[in-house]
Amino acid sequence: MDHKIPLHNWPSCVDDLNIGRFNIGIVVSFGYLIPSKIISKFPMGMINLHASLLPRWRGAAPIVHAIANGDDKTGVSIMKIEPKHFDIGDILYQEEVLIDNHILMPELFKNLAEVGSKLIIKTVQNCPECFNKFTKQNDLLVSYAPKISLEMTEIKWQTMTAKKIYNLYRALYGYKSLSTKFRNLNIKIIEISFKDFFILGEEDSFSKQRCGSIKYCKEDDTMIVLCKHFEYIKVKKLKVEGKKIMTAAEFNNGFLKKLNERELLYFE
Structure with a gap:
């Protein structure tokens, strides 16, 4: 609002998404499956910023599971959004972040947010050329990070x-x-x-x-x-x-x- 950027509330904003109005869709910690009819309204598709080195820790709580599992590193991934499933899309960019032995979740969350924000800017600045660099995830390396119970x-x-x-x-x-x-x-x-x-x-x-x-x-x-x-x-x-x-x-x-x-x- 401070920068006079138009806001569109989900899911009512779907009616505002006319084909060609926006070039690319970007979501972060969205938590909803996005259907093909919405993805197709963006000429360059949609991408998602995920707080792990996919395919490790697909799911809702990747930061929590990375620390709980004793991982020595994690990171952020920018991936293509696919309909019907979470976190399965091809990877565009990834950047590693080390996990200190005594770091607490809020601090790691902050570190990943800073790295992720820079990676999103890099992605937008390099569109559409960077979209030729997608690589598929290795399904043999998949692990899951479900919601915290x-x-x-x-x-x-x-x-x-x-x-x-x-x-x-x-x-x-x-x-x-x-x-x-x-x-x-x-x-x-x-x-x-x-x-x-x-x-x-x-x-x-x-x-x-x-x-x-x-x-x-x-x-x-x-x-x-x-x-x-x-x-x-x-x-x-x-x-x-x-x-x-x-x-x-x-x-x-x-x-x-x-x-x-x-x-x-x-x-x-």
């Missing part, structure tokens, strides 16, 4: 390593909190402290307990939680259902200290 937020202590939990925490940061249970109470993990790997020696008595076992560490005010392969994470803040966000010390004082010392303390 509540199940994806659940920590499975028996099968997840500390690194896997940390990656999932980074991937969902700012969007969803990791979830677990403590004595039938729903718990949300708000903040995790992590530096590479926290690994216990097999001689450590804590390592003999079940995965999900917890103990308070007074030295740095964290809750140590045992994971698969003798690894552990340190939880700094968490939220018990019906309560405000609390520190590890507050959780220790309000819940753990009230239990018998012989009782097993663990997240489920």
Whole structure:
């Protein structure tokens, strides 16, 4: 509006798309299948900016799945839009973006947005000549990034390593909190402290307990939680259902200290 660019709302804008009125259609994070009758109204077709190195991570949440999977790189792709299916079109441009071991999802989202915006400008400036450069996706390399479900937020202590939990925490940061249970109470993990790997020696008595076992560490005010392969994470803040966000010390004082010392303390 500030630049007096005409706006067209979907799907009512379909009636405004007369053949030849616009040269090319561009969509970003659109989320709707576009039928052939609309694509054909653009002489140069339609292109989409997707936040992954297609064909890796086709789908609705490529950034989240890239971090959660522990990928060391991702990127942006400009692809031709095809009717009836998402993210299957031929690729015009791609640019890689490295994924730092500790980057959180919002920061990676911002990095990809900046790279993607420049790539869109490059595409428009090189039209229509660049449209001779499309290459097909390799269907043997396809992976999928479906919408985020509540199940994806659940920590499975028996099968997840500390690194896997940390990656999932980074991937969902700012969007969803990791979830677990403590004595039938729903718990949300708000903040995790992590530096590479926290690994216990097999001689450590804590390592003999079940995965999900917890103990308070007074030295740095964290809750140590045992994971698969003798690894552990340190939880700094968490939220018990019906309560405000609390520190590890507050959780220790309000819940753990009230239990018998012989009782097993663990997240489920």
